[in-house]
Amino acid sequence: MRGHVLTALLVVAAAGCGDAGGAATEAASGTDTTTGTGGPGTDASTGDTTAPTTGDPCAGTTRCPAEGPWPLPKLSDYDFFVQPMVELAPKDGVVPYTVAAPLWSDAAGKGRFIVLPEGEKIGFTEGEGWSFPDGAVIIKNFWFDHDRRDPAAGRRMIETRLLYREAGAWESVTYLWDDAQTEATLHKIGERVDVAFIDEDGQARVEEYIVPNLDQCGSCHERDDATELLGTITHQLNTEIVVDGQTVNQLEWLAAQDMFSGTLPDVQALPRLVDPFGGEPLDTRARSYLHANCSHCHRLGGGAGKSGLVFLAWEETEAKLGVCKVPAAAGPGTGGHHYDIVPGKPDDSIVIFRMNSLDPEIKMPELPNRVIDQRGVQLIHDWIAAMPEKDCEMLP
Structure with a gap:
């Protein structure tokens, strides 16, 4: 029976609107x-x-x-x-x-x-x-x-x-x-x-x-x-x-x-994301987390599209993911760090610094969080730590 919530709001019920009638x-x-x-x-x-x-x-x-x-x-x-x-x-x-x-x-x-x-x-x-x-x-x-x-x-x-x-x-x-x-x-x-x-x-x-x-x-x-x-x-x-x-x-x-x-x-x-805290490989879980929490802004046409960071789960270009990428804007949001992600060195990465802050001028995501996602920070920390180290300053 379809079509009872908007067309007969007081008649039916189900999955968010109506009589409990299923599994x-x-x-x-x-x-x-x-x-x-x-x-x-x-x-x-x-x-x-x-x-x-x-x-x-x-x-x-x-x-x-x-x-x-x-x-x-x-x-x-x-x-x-x-x-x-x-x-x-x-x-x-x-x-x-x-x-x-x-x-x-x-x-x-x-x-x-x-x-x-x-x-x-x-x-x-x-x-x-x-x-x-x-x-x-x-x-x-x-x-x-x-x-x-x-x-x-x-x-x-x-x-x-x-x-x-x-x-x-x-x-x-x-x-x-x-x-x-x-x-x-x-x-x-x-x-x-x-x-x-x-x-x-x-x-x-x-x-x-x-x-x-x-x-x-x-x-x-x-x-x-x-x-x-x-x-x-x-x-x-x-x-x-x-x-x-x-x-x-x-x-x-x-x-x-x-x-x-x-x-x-x-x-x-078909493509799929995974539970970021489940049993899938670290890279798959981290990329799923970044997609869910960051890609709505960090993508072409999004609020942070001009940053050059793209956190879509299907993005394949390392630089767009932030690897050895110089931030689009300096200031307090960098925490004195020089690259969005420094492979093998999460504590030198701007991404970790911003995820681990509640300062409105620094924190990521920007809205509306008042509590740091400690598990999420640890997940991305582990993901960056597992990357083969690169000397970003030596890259062209």
């Missing part, structure tokens, strides 16, 4: 996991096939009770989740997904879902550039576990971000959850939230988490002046998930939900 899917990727109902037999759905022109994806339909232009004022207005919403039990028509290599967000957990318009599908490609119809919605929820030693102890939802497709472009919007954990309200100006939790060592801690304002969304999602998706690419979704206790390929599972137009190619022949 739970899980992906082991540190704290960044997706768990949702919507396994085999749960179709992706939602929306109207008519391209909206009034700011209302429900325009032109008779089955959508939520009136008014998008974005709607409250998350519950979309009817994405079974009540209580905080459990993120999706209604029929919203499909959960996860990524192989997650973006570090100060150790926040994440739950992701895709909603498609009724009768519409994703145009699959073997790399980036999946094509989504108008009316499609990408849902991303952010939370913190109360006790990082025991996820069963519950969590605090912080924000839910939506990217919805309208008139051929992606629009971004953020919803901030209330203290009662019953509702999330449209929030455009950003927020600083103190989050209390028990850490891995059993110590009570409080950290400040930054909810970005809408203008800051472009720092990651904007490329050549257009908003782009980051996680929904073949490399990120060509990974294994658990459905009803069985390990399956996520792309094949999504295809079984009738999400793609055409026939899916052999997934074993």
Whole structure:
């Protein structure tokens, strides 16, 4: 049953929007996991096939009770989740997904879902550039576990971000959850939230988490002046998930939900990223981490495109990866070092210096981190240390 979330927001439920009606899917990727109902037999759905022109994806339909232009004022207005919403039990028509290599967000957990318009599908490609119809919605929820030693102890939802497709472009919007954990309200100006939790060592801690304002969304999602998706690419979704206790390929599972137009190619022949902290070779894990955390800016057309650094997983030119590369700009961001990456010498590399800082003028990634990803720093440190040493000053 497809097409009930945008066109009949109060009627259905699934994978981010509706009745729990399928197998739970899980992906082991540190704290960044997706768990949702919507396994085999749960179709992706939602929306109207008519391209909206009034700011209302429900325009032109008779089955959508939520009136008014998008974005709607409250998350519950979309009817994405079974009540209580905080459990993120999706209604029929919203499909959960996860990524192989997650973006570090100060150790926040994440739950992701895709909603498609009724009768519409994703145009699959073997790399980036999946094509989504108008009316499609990408849902991303952010939370913190109360006790990082025991996820069963519950969590605090912080924000839910939506990217919805309208008139051929992606629009971004953020919803901030209330203290009662019953509702999330449209929030455009950003927020600083103190989050209390028990850490891995059993110590009570409080950290400040930054909810970005809408203008800051472009720092990651904007490329050549257009908003782009980051996680929904073949490399990120060509990974294994658990459905009803069985390990399956996520792309094949999504295809079984009738999400793609055409026939899916052999997934074993398709490119993939890996869990940066899994058991794959060091180079593969490090390149996956850099792609997930850095390539949205460090690529042609990205915010740091002029730096000359390219951290796409498929980049093959060592100089573009920073090896013996002189930085495009000097200043405090170099830490007194001369090259972005000095093979075999991570402590002499600008990349490590910047990853290991929280100074707004130095740190990488720039937004919105307030906590250093120690495992990520160690991973890239090990990767650089494992490179055959070169004397960068002797290179032409």
